[in-house]
Amino acid sequence: xxxxxxxxxxxxxxxxxxxxxxxxxxxxxxxxxxxxxxxxxxxxxxxxxxxxxxxxxxxxxxxxxxxxxxxxxxxxxxxxxxxxxxxxxxxxxxxxxxxxxxxxxxxxxxxxxxxxxxxxxxxxxxxxxxxxxxxxxxxxxxxxxxxxxxxxxxxxxxxxxxxxxxxxxxxxxxxxxxxxxxxxxxxxxxxxxxxxxxxxxxxxxxxxxxxxxxxxxxxxxxxxxxxxxxxxxxxxxxxxxxxxxxx
Amino acid sequence: xxxxxxxxxxxxxxxxxxxxxxxxxxxxxxxxxxxxxxxxxxxxxxxxxxxxxxxxxxxxxxxxxxxxxxxxxxxxxxxxxxxxxxxxxxxxxxxxxxxxxxxxxxxxxxxxxxxxxxxxxxxxxxxxxxxxxxxxxxxxxxxxxxxxxxxxxxxxxxxxxxxxxxxxxxxxxxxxxxxxxxxxxxxxxxxxxxxxxxxxxxxxxxxxxxxxxxxxxxxxxxxxxxxxxxxxxxxxxxxxxxxxxxxxxxxxxxxxxxxxxxxxxxxxxxxxxxxxxxxxxxxxxxxxxxxxxxxxxxxxxxxxxxxxxxxxxxxxxxxxxxxxxxxxxxxxxxxxxxxxxxxxxxxxxxxxxxxxxxxxxxxxxxxxxxxxxxxxxxxx
Numbered sequence: 001x002x003x004x005x006x007x008x009x010x011x012x013x014x015x016x017x018x019x020x021x022x023x024x025x026x027x028x029x030x031x032x033x034x035x036x037x038x039x040x041x042x043x044x045x046x047x048x049x050x051x052x053x054x055x056x057x058x059x060x061x062x063x064x065x066x067x068x069x070x071x072x073x074x075x076x077x078x079x080x081x082x083x084x085x086x087x088x089x090x091x092x093x094x095x096x097x098x099x100x101x102x103x104x105x106x107x108x109x110x111x112x113x114x115x116x117x118x119x120x121x122x123x124x125x126x127x128x129x130x131x132x133x134x135x136x137x138x139x140x141x142x143x144x145x146x147x148x149x150x151x152x153x154x155x156x157x158x159x160x161x162x163x164x165x166x167x168x169x170x171x172x173x174x175x176x177x178x179x180x181x182x183x184x185x186x187x188x189x190x191x192x193x194x195x196x197x198x199x200x201x202x203x204x205x206x207x208x209x210x211x212x213x214x215x216x217x218x219x220x221x222x223x224x225x226x227x228x229x230x231x232x233x234x235x236x237x238x239x240x241x242x243x244x245x246x247x
Numbered sequence: 248x249x250x251x252x253x254x255x256x257x258x259x260x261x262x263x264x265x266x267x268x269x270x271x272x273x274x275x276x277x278x279x280x281x282x283x284x285x286x287x288x289x290x291x292x293x294x295x296x297x298x299x300x301x302x303x304x305x306x307x308x309x310x311x312x313x314x315x316x317x318x319x320x321x322x323x324x325x326x327x328x329x330x331x332x333x334x335x336x337x338x339x340x341x342x343x344x345x346x347x348x349x350x351x352x353x354x355x356x357x358x359x360x361x362x363x364x365x366x367x368x369x370x371x372x373x374x375x376x377x378x379x380x381x382x383x384x385x386x387x388x389x390x391x392x393x394x395x396x397x398x399x400x401x402x403x404x405x406x407x408x409x410x411x412x413x414x415x416x417x418x419x420x421x422x423x424x425x426x427x428x429x430x431x432x433x434x435x436x437x438x439x440x441x442x443x444x445x446x447x448x449x450x451x452x453x454x455x456x457x458x459x460x461x462x463x464x465x466x467x468x469x470x471x472x473x474x475x476x477x478x479x480x481x482x483x484x485x486x487x488x489x490x491x492x493x494x495x496x497x498x499x500x501x502x503x504x505x506x507x508x509x510x511x512x513x514x515x516x517x518x519x520x521x522x523x524x525x526x527x528x529x530x531x532x533x534x535x536x537x538x539x540x541x542x543x544x545x546x547x548x549x550x551x552x553x554x555x556x557x558x559x560x561x562x563x564x565x566x567x568x569x570x571x572x573x574x575x576x577x578x579x580x581x582x583x584x585x586x587x588x589x590x591x592x593x594x595x596x597x598x599x600x601x602x603x604x605x606x607x608x609x610x611x612x613x614x615x616x617x618x619x620x621x622x623x624x625x626x627x
Contacts, residue, residue, distance in 0.1 A: 052325040
């Protein structure tokens with residue numbers, strides 16, 4: 001999909017520069033530190049088994065390897081989960097559900113690619129039915145290599161993720177807002193130009209002031225055919241900039 | 248006051264509604280969904296909604312060498328991968344007229360039965376978990392891990408072994424392995440009474456599982472049910488006895504059956520099968536040291552290994568039911584066509600749609616799991 005197919009002129013959302021860690025006030029630094037510490041020690045993993053990696057999750061979660069030691073538990077609803085675990089290959093049908101699930105989850109949210117299939121297609125590199133690179137469709141924080149990854153590898157992956165959350169480095173979810181156009185373009189390439197999710201990601205990006213240079217683009221311009229569909233914030237898209245300025 | 252343009256809208260009766268059961272649901276055995284039509288909490292109609300795990304195995308296998316496919320086939324069914332490798336290997340051996348050494352046949356039997364033990368232990372845990380009994384799930388998973396450790400020692404991998412190859416097995420059993428296997432079997436036998444107390448003889452489980460998802464023997468035959476689900480209806484059909492492969496004709500074992508055909512009968516049949524598998528494994532342990540010889544028939548260069556024209560159908564009694572591979576060769580280095588006859592497809596689609604009708608919503612997860620269908624194999 002090249003630029004010429006989209007002769008739409010896109011006015012960029014007013015992007016908001018995030019202050020660097022050294023520019024923050026002392027109080028903000030302390031609050032961030034406490035928040036990150038708490039976040040990293042109480043994580044709920046969404047119990048959605050997309051592929052064969054799910055078979056190594058019960059051993060990791062139950063008594064032998066016991067992930068509850070590090071404060072992790074399975075959670076059945078996406079709205080209360082922190083980690084979306086993509087356990088293995090994704091067929092196109094599953095990817096749709098995964099994207100809907102991911103957009104339902106509340107920030108901050110973390111995605112873990114599990115097994116070789118999410119990295120480069122793995123064993124199914126030439127399959128017509130599976131998605132080869134998960135990172136094209138949703139932002140991924142960490143990957144665990146292997147087919148199938150052993151429970152020890154899963155544990156190490158989770159510990160790595162905890163360390164990154166603790167250090168404030170697990171910020172891939174912000175990338176979804178900042179470069180939404182890129183992710184949406186890949187999704188539209190797969191699902192067609194009339195692809196629409198119930199979540200108004202552009203509206204959320206404007207609301208939380210997470211919009212970046214890549215939030216709007218030729219692909220999000222296609223969403224204009226559904227203007228008025230998303231009533232989430234009750235504000236037309238043209239007024240996002242005003243909304244930002246006033247808040 | 249109603250507006251002028253008011254038109255009454257006809258709704259269906261409000262006690263009837265549709266429920267999307269999955270793909271993320273408590274009967275979780277994989278990525279598989281049901282569309283359930285409910286009246287109150289009684290199921291009126293069910294449609295299976297698969298395809299979440301489709302990878303196109305049969306097409307992928309046509310593009311890989313005969314020996315490369317060994318890496319692909321165990322991924323068809325995740326909890327019970329060994330029968331996949333073994334059945335495919337046997338089809339290739341028939342096509343290539345390869346004689347498998349006797350020792351390799353005994354080792355393959357050992358692997359098949361160990362895989363059945365892991366699959367059944369996982370099943371016990373899963374069936375209990377669908378009723379909310381999580382302690383039994385913890386037990387089943389941790390006991391299964393003991394057998395997986397043995398698999399790791401034997402094959403180098405916990406889940407996908409890729410150990411059986413056309414012509415034999417990849418390597419010989421390590422020293423002291425049979426002793427450790429024997430100790431693990433002792434341990435599993437001592438665990439069974441505890442499982443009985445917690446799960447099998449538990450009145451709560453009996454009340455929940457009795458009468459859930461019943462099948463009559465006629466229905467089972469009509470719907471193509473095989474394996475433990477068929478034996479739970481009272482039909483003693485087992486490929487290990489009725490169409491013996493490998494060395495099963497030299498082994499002694501019973502074929503446990505139950506007559507009720509409901510979820511409880513299916514679980515109890517699997518419990519008896521676990522005992523029979525342990526019994527078979529003990530016979531293999533006693534016999535294996537006296538069977539000497541090579542473990543693999545010599546194979547030509549796999550890059551130039553052309554199998555002659557022809558087709559072969561082989562079938563195995565896997566822990567889920569009858570598993571078959573139909574392999575066609577046109578004389579090339581790759582299969583011309585492979586068809587997998589999986590047991591789960593019959594169970595999870597046509598049988599499940601029929602036997603859940605009239606049941607209650609909270610039993611759907613349990614019935615789904617009691618058929619022990621394996622969604623990756625349904626979608627392939």
